[in-house]
Amino acid sequence: MIASATIQDLQAKTGHAVTATGTLLPIPDLIRMASHAYHYLALFDGVNGQALWLGRTKRIATADQRIMLHNKERGCTRPGCDAPGYLTEVHHVDEWAEGGLTNIDKLTLACRADHRLLDQGWKTRKLANGDTEWIPPPQLPLAAGTNTYHHPERLLGG
Ligand SMILES: [Zn+2]
Incomplete structure (x- = not known):
């Protein structure tokens, strides 16, 4: 699942994330769902939307x-x-x-x-x-x- 959220909403555990299909997802639900997932984190500049960084938590060997x-x-x-x-x-x-x-x-x-x-x-x-x-x-x-x-x-x- 791909969801976008602001760091402020994540820290406050309020508000909504937007999934890749456009669904609004409450931040507490996003956090709960993310607790048992492999995480990718993409950061974007809040002003111009430019992609800044993409990271992943799972180092995958096949x-x-x-x-x-x-x-x-x-x-x-x-x-x-x-x-x-x-x-x-x-x-x-x-x-x-x-x-x-x-x-x-x-x-x-x-x-x-x-x-x-x-x-x-x-x-x-x-x-x-x-x-x-x-x-x-x-x-x-x-x-x-x-x-x-x-x-x-x-x-x-x-
Ligand atoms: Zn050893």
Whole structure:
């Protein structure tokens, strides 16, 4: 559903939004409906109507991309983490909020706890072989590395 509303009405929880079909929708109903939806937010200049910004709250990796990641990475890619793929989220190696693309070669699996580390100074990058390297913040006495936990065959050799 697409609905337009002013920020003043949203903040005051009064007034009406206008849907894409022209229906007036009370703001409290809009807020209730939005509580269980994926949000896109479009901002327009209130004076000249010029589009200023479009954002989305859902960073969407397709089912195909997830299947590829499960096959390649098998689990969380932070070194030493044993979280299996089913308990991971898809992380954009080039931070999505900074313009990262939802391309398979820029995605990796991270469990929820480790995904949050990336908001606390940790960085990730893709190596030439496609593995994800995790780089700790400089104040931590840890080395950068990849996770071999889900790939025992690499440790056993040929
Ligand atoms: Zn993890």
